[in-house]
Amino acid sequence: MIVGCGIDIEERERFTKHLVGIHNSEFIKFVYTPDEISNYKSNYQFFIPISFCCKEAFFKAIGNSWTTSPVCWHDIELLFNHSQDSKYEIKLSGFANQIYKDLNCPRILSEYHIDNEKASFEVILIHE
Amino acid sequence: MTVITEDIKKEVKEIVIDFFAEECEIDPQKITDATHIFDDLDGDSLMFLELIEIFKKKYDLDIELKTIGKYSIKNPVRTIGELINMQLLIIEHENNILNID
Numbered sequence: 670m671i672v673g674c675g676i677d678i679e680e681r682e683r684f685t686k687h688l689v690g691i692h693n694s695e696f697i698k699f700v701y702t703p704d705e706i707s708n709y710k711s712n713y714q715f716f717i718p719i720s721f722c723c724k725e726a727f728f729k730a731i732g733n734s735w736t737t738s739p740v741c742w743h744d745i746e747l748l749f750n751h752s753q754d755s756k757y758e759i760k761l762s763g764f765a766n767q768i769y770k771d772l773n774c775p776r777i778l779s780e781y782h783i784d785n786e787k788a789s790f791e792v793i794l795i796h797e
Numbered sequence: 798m799t800v801i802t803e804d805i806k807k808e809v810k811e812i813v814i815d816f817f818a819e820e821c822e823i824d825p826q827k828i829t830d831a832t833h834i835f836d837d838l839d840g841d842s843l844m845f846l847e848l849i850e851i852f853k854k855k856y857d858l859d860i861e862l863k864t865i866g867k868y869s870i871k872n873p874v875r876t877i878g879e880l881i882n883m884q885l886l887i888i889e890h891e892n893n894i895l896n897i898d
Contacts, residue, residue, distance in 0.1 A: 683843060696846055699862040725842055734842065736869035 672775050673794035675729025677722040681788055684718050700724065700742040708748050716749065719781050722790035723747040723759065726779075730792040731768045740764040757781075759792075769794075799856070801889050809884050812851065813877060820844050830878030845874075852884055860891045868894050 687696045691713060697706065700721060709716035724745045728734045735741050744765035750756040759777060761769050769775075775794040782789045799805075818825035821838045834840035849865060852858060865887065874880045890897055 677841075679841075679843060683847075695862055696850065699846075699866075721843070728842075735866050736842070736845070737873050738870060741863075741866065 670796045671793060672772050672796060673730035673732065674792070675726040675731075676789065676791045677725035677729065678787055678789040679718055679722055679725075681714070681718045681783075681786060684714075684721070688713050688717065702743045702746050704748065705746055708751075711751065715783065716747075718788035719783055719790060720747040722781065722788050723779070723792070726790045726792040727759070727765065730794050731765065731772070733764075733768060738764065740768065798890060798893075799888050801885055805888065806885060809852075809888070810881050812855070813848065813881050813884065816848055816851065817844070817877065828877055830876065830881070832877045833875055834877060834880060835875065845880075848880075848884075849887075852887065856888050858887060858891050860887055860894065864892055864895060 687694050691697050691706070697717075701709075701717070705720060709720065724742055724747070727745045728740065731740070733740045741763060744761060744763040746760040746762070748758050748760060750758070759779060772794060773796065775796050778793040778795060780791050814825050814828045817823070817828055817832075817834070817838055817840065821840065823838065828838070832838060834845075846862065849862065853860065868883070872879075872883065874883050886894055886897065
């Protein structure tokens with residue numbers, strides 16, 4: 670049974686201005702954890718938009734967002750294992766993790782796509 | 798604390814409407830206070846964050862995004878009118894916005 674589903678698509682160009690002076694960007698610090706920023710350093714242009722879509726898609730899947738509940742951007746981390754091509758982990762903490770537990774910890778199915786123009790991420794929460 | 802004048806109110810409204818008209822590729826004349834940001838305009842979090850950044854720079858505001866996040870939890874913004882009112886409160890109170898009634 671699917672208990673939540675979320676998808677987000679963003680134009681990669683919209684993140685470009687935040688990547689200039691990335692370590693002083695309030696937007697970057699607000700949305701991404703230090704671990705994520707470090708994890709993405711090999712290619713910010715690639716990972717930052719994907720990660721944003723992941724967080725937004727997860728917000729939609731759990732039916733909560735940073736403007737309507739205590740859930741915050743840092744509660745959802747997307748970390749890539751760079752030694753294994755395209756492998757990644759979604760780490761939950763805080764209020765997002767609490768909601769996830771309240772949903773009885775469904776399996777997280779996820780997938781991302783990225784091309785020269787757009788990034789997207791899909792999250793499905795499912796009990797099997 | 799900034800005193801909100803009629804000129805500021807007019808300017809904030811213009812900035813908000815022009816921003817969404819451009820981002821959402823819609824005629825600004827069709828955007829009213831009652832326009833729903835998410836349902837009618839397909840607005841998203843990134844637009845919301847970008848607009849806040851625009852106002853922070855324009856009015857040299859001392860307010861953190863996390864403060865606005867906390868304020869939004871108690872005062873959710875759904876329409877253009879609500880967003881304009883929130884921006885005016887941010888300009889007026891900056892980081893003290895959480896202390897207002």
